[in-house]
Structure formats: structure tokens, C-alpha cells
Amino acid sequence: MKKMIVKGGQKLSGEVTIGGAKNSTVALIPAAILADTPVTFDSVPDILDVHNLMLILKSMNVTSQFGHGVLQIDPTQIEANPLPGDAIRSLRASYYFMGALLGRFGHAEVGFPGGDNIGPRPIDQHIKGFEALGARVEAKQNSVEITTGPEGLHGARIFFDLVSVGATINVLLAAVKAKGTTVMENVAREPEIIDLATFLNNMGAHIRGAGTNEIRVEGVEHLEARNTHTIIPDRIEAGTYIAFAAANGDGVLVKNVITEHLDPFLAKLQEMGVTLEIDEDSVYIPGNDQLAPIAIKTSPFPGFATDLQQPITPLLMKARGKSTIIDTLYPKRIKHIPEMNRMGGDIKSEDGVITVGPAGKLAGTTVEADEIRAGVSLVGLALMAEGTTTILKADNILRGYDRIVEKFRGLNVELKVVTSPDQLETK
Incomplete structure (x- = not known):
């Protein structure tokens, strides 16, 4: 299995082009x-x-x-x-x-x-x-x-x-x-x-x-x-980068987006107070907004996508108050929670309701990516934390995110994927 090394304190800036779904x-x-x-x-x-x-x-x-x-x-x-x-x-x-x-x-x-x-x-x-x-x-x-x-x-x-x-x-x-x-x-x-x-x-x-x-x-x-x-652009990949840019960005342009596919997600971000400049096939996120907590309930399309429930979590941790998530499709989709809490998060899951509190001091540590969306959400949080985070089982992230190291590099963020003790993969 591969592992991903993420140095904290890196802000996203620049542009990223979304791949096929x-x-x-x-x-x-x-x-x-x-x-x-x-x-x-x-x-x-x-x-x-x-x-x-x-x-x-x-x-x-x-x-x-x-x-x-x-x-x-x-x-x-x-x-x-x-x-x-x-x-x-x-x-x-x-x-x-x-x-x-x-x-x-x-x-x-x-x-x-x-x-x-x-x-x-x-x-x-x-x-x-x-x-x-x-x-x-x-x-x-x-x-x-x-x-x-x-x-x-x-x-x-x-x-x-x-x-x-x-x-x-x-x-x-x-x-x-x-x-x-x-x-x-x-x-x-x-x-x-x-x-x-x-x-x-x-x-x-x-x-x-x-x-x-x-x-x-x-x-x-x-x-x-x-x-x-x-193949149509990947709305989940697009939503992931948009959420990370809103949480920890300083001017990010996300290109090759069919924005209609993301309507409920973008509406929730605007409800939080995220500034979005939505064009025909791109979204620009200036960043550095004051954010309010929100309530999310996933549902089949055209509702809020279950696959974006975890990637939005680092953004919810920047809000002034507690947000809630009810995943009606996969209520067991909570494997990111203990890992994020080990980094300093304040997240609970009780009776099918996930509660995400404001993050205090986040610190890098060793965590596990048990599945695709949980894994990528840890990448977003690791960039917001102090120190270095090592994400084990990074193969799960690579299963679903196209050339993720290369794309983050285009956003002025360095990630490393370790394939053996003496070899680093950068693609």
C-alpha cells in the first residue's frame, strides 16, 4: 500500500482542470x-x-x-x-x-x-x-x-x-x-x-x-x-477542489465544470457565506470568507451528493458554530471522523447525525484513508493543520482522484506519494 505525505500550512492558489467523471x-x-x-x-x-x-x-x-x-x-x-x-x-x-x-x-x-x-x-x-x-x-x-x-x-x-x-x-x-x-x-x-x-x-x-x-x-x-x-467532467472531483479552496484557498479557479451538476452543493456553500464566481464552465473561489454553520442532508441526484459529504467536512470546521450532516444514502460513511478527531477535529456521529464543530488547533499525525472520499477529506484537513500528516492506504485516494499530486502542484501545493522507503511517486 502507498502512503501520502502532506505538509500542513499550505494554501491553495492557482487553477485546476477537472477530469472525466x-x-x-x-x-x-x-x-x-x-x-x-x-x-x-x-x-x-x-x-x-x-x-x-x-x-x-x-x-x-x-x-x-x-x-x-x-x-x-x-x-x-x-x-x-x-x-x-x-x-x-x-x-x-x-x-x-x-x-x-x-x-x-x-x-x-x-x-x-x-x-x-x-x-x-x-x-x-x-x-x-x-x-x-x-x-x-x-x-x-x-x-x-x-x-x-x-x-x-x-x-x-x-x-x-x-x-x-x-x-x-x-x-x-x-x-x-x-x-x-x-x-x-x-x-x-x-x-x-x-x-x-x-x-x-x-x-x-x-x-x-x-x-x-x-x-x-x-x-x-x-x-x-x-x-x-x-466523458463528462467529474462533479465530485470539482466539488472537492471547490470545498478545499473555500476552506483554505487564496484565489482558486476550478475549470471544466458543469455547474448545473453541482447546484445543491454550490447553494450550500453560498448559504455558508462562501464567495463564488460561477461562470459557464468554471468556478472561481477568492477564499478568506467568514463562514456560518449549515445543515446538510444527502439524497439521490439532484440532491446533495453523498460523495461530497466527507470532502466538505474540512470547510465545515471553519464555520462559526456547529454544522450537521445526515447521510440518508450511506449512514455508515463515517470512517473519516476518528481520523479527523485525532488531528484535533470536533466531530461526532450519533443516531445518524454527524455534528461538525469549529476546529481548534489542528496538528498533523498519521491517519488512514479507509475509502476514497474519507481519504481525500483527510488531504484537505492536513493542508489546514500544523506539521506533517502521513495518510496510510493512499491507494484508496488514487482509486478515485485523477493525477492528484500533479493537480495540487498546479495549486501551489506539494504532496508526496511514497511507494517504497526510498522512492517517492509524484504523479
Whole structure:
């Protein structure tokens, strides 16, 4: 495992360009195996999840090349091979291969996915959707096997019992090649789902309603990539840098932002008293504002994103009074709290309510990044602290944040990622 060394007392200044959305990318790569032609993606973030997905592709005889934000995938020689357990266990989004393989071959066997441990994220809604399309689902000891009969998948009406991004994406990937019409109701509305539907439609799929609570899919037999698909900007990465700039910045310009995707987040910052200069595709944060406490309640899009609950915490610690957070999606997403308290924070979690008090004297120490968003929030706090902070399990941060060392350098902040006792990684 890698660790990140962060020297405190560094203020952010300058500009940063946001990369492609992680949560789009991890769905688009499995979706690429549905194509009958090579596929090219642009604005691909250079994160560990992408490299793990490329390993999974390789196991299916799908070649891929990645460099300078461009990912080329050739699924024309794909083989229905078992997927590698290690890559599957390290990456929750690997379960999107269930829907993609089911659409491509009518059969999928995928190990139980891993990823961040932020509480239960069951796949019962995925299974419900697959079964409605005519698949049989069998849970084995360490995997799920999904099969169809000779007649293949057929269209169906599916009402999800709860709004699930994962189930919406997975069932959509299977329904694209099912015979007839599929109507998916009570679906997630995230921008990343619209991005996926746009990619599939550009290849010849017939998907309507992405971004609303009902998606209609007319199944097709073939999908062909004709153009490079540019991935939408990552709203969570953008929100992270904006929050850090508001907490500890001296003039930061965040570029390549679709500000509409961040409306509830930006509204909360303005409620705190953060000065924001919002342009068509960028946000400028002058910094040094007097801040008031706020109450946050996460909810599915278009509400306040659960993925920004932890990155906003260092900013809340600068407010004059106690702020509260209720995470309705992942109430167990609290692994950052003991680590921040060890640095001098005043944060409590009781009965599903997180209370964030003003920070006193913050001091660097050794902490652990147990998952992506908890880890990056520690980076933001470490920059505000005195002394040096060592963040263990930094691989979790690198899983989700594109070229984070390089981007912080552009903001006049030095981070170091230690890969061995005598080697420092700076990319």
C-alpha cells in the first residue's frame, strides 16, 4: 500500500482542470464490450479503477490502450472467460460487467464485488431487473451466475423498489440488447447515467428518458462506435477542489465544470457565506470568507451528493458554530471522523447525525484513508493543520482522484506519494 505525505500550512492558489467523471468511466468501460467495433473514450481519468478495469478486459481477450486521457478498447475478439477475482474484489463497479456480459453473451459469472466499505450496498435490485428480463440468477459461494435460455433476454416493465445508480446502470446495459421494449421506473437520474445513455445511443441504441425517473429502451441487435466519446467532467472531483479552496484557498479557479451538476452543493456553500464566481464552465473561489454553520442532508441526484459529504467536512470546521450532516444514502460513511478527531477535529456521529464543530488547533499525525472520499477529506484537513500528516492506504485516494499530486502542484501545493522507503511517486 502507498502512503501520502502532506505538509500542513499550505494554501491553495492557482487553477485546476477537472477530469472525466469516475462514476461515468467505470460504467462506460464495461459498456464498451457491447460494441461490435473498437471504442475510443476521451477525458478518461488516470485512476487505479481504470487500470483495474483494463485488467478485467484483458482477461476476456479485450485489448485496451490508455494514455494522455484517451482510452481505446477493442472488444471484437472478446471471449466469455471467468473474470479475475483480485480485480473484481478491489472494485465495486466491476459488477457492471454482469449487465454488459448478459447483454453480449446471455451469460455472466462475476465474483462478488469489492470497493469502498461504506456500509451495505446489496445487489437485490440488480437481480430483480435481470430476472424481469428473463434471466436466471444463481448465487454461488463467491460469485453470481446469470444465464438466459435459448430465447435470450426480453423486454419488461421493471419498477425499482429504491433509487439505485448501480441497478439502473446494470439493468440498462442488459436491456440494450434485449428483444422488445423495456420500461425502467423509479430509476436514478444522475448525470453519469445520461452520459452512459448518450454513449450507447451514439452507437445505435434506442434509449429515452435518461435523467428522468423513467427510462424506455428499445432493444437492438448491433452497436457500432462511430465517434470518440468524451466523458463528462467529474462533479465530485470539482466539488472537492471547490470545498478545499473555500476552506483554505487564496484565489482558486476550478475549470471544466458543469455547474448545473453541482447546484445543491454550490447553494450550500453560498448559504455558508462562501464567495463564488460561477461562470459557464468554471468556478472561481477568492477564499478568506467568514463562514456560518449549515445543515446538510444527502439524497439521490439532484440532491446533495453523498460523495461530497466527507470532502466538505474540512470547510465545515471553519464555520462559526456547529454544522450537521445526515447521510440518508450511506449512514455508515463515517470512517473519516476518528481520523479527523485525532488531528484535533470536533466531530461526532450519533443516531445518524454527524455534528461538525469549529476546529481548534489542528496538528498533523498519521491517519488512514479507509475509502476514497474519507481519504481525500483527510488531504484537505492536513493542508489546514500544523506539521506533517502521513495518510496510510493512499491507494484508496488514487482509486478515485485523477493525477492528484500533479493537480495540487498546479495549486501551489506539494504532496508526496511514497511507494517504497526510498522512492517517492509524484504523479
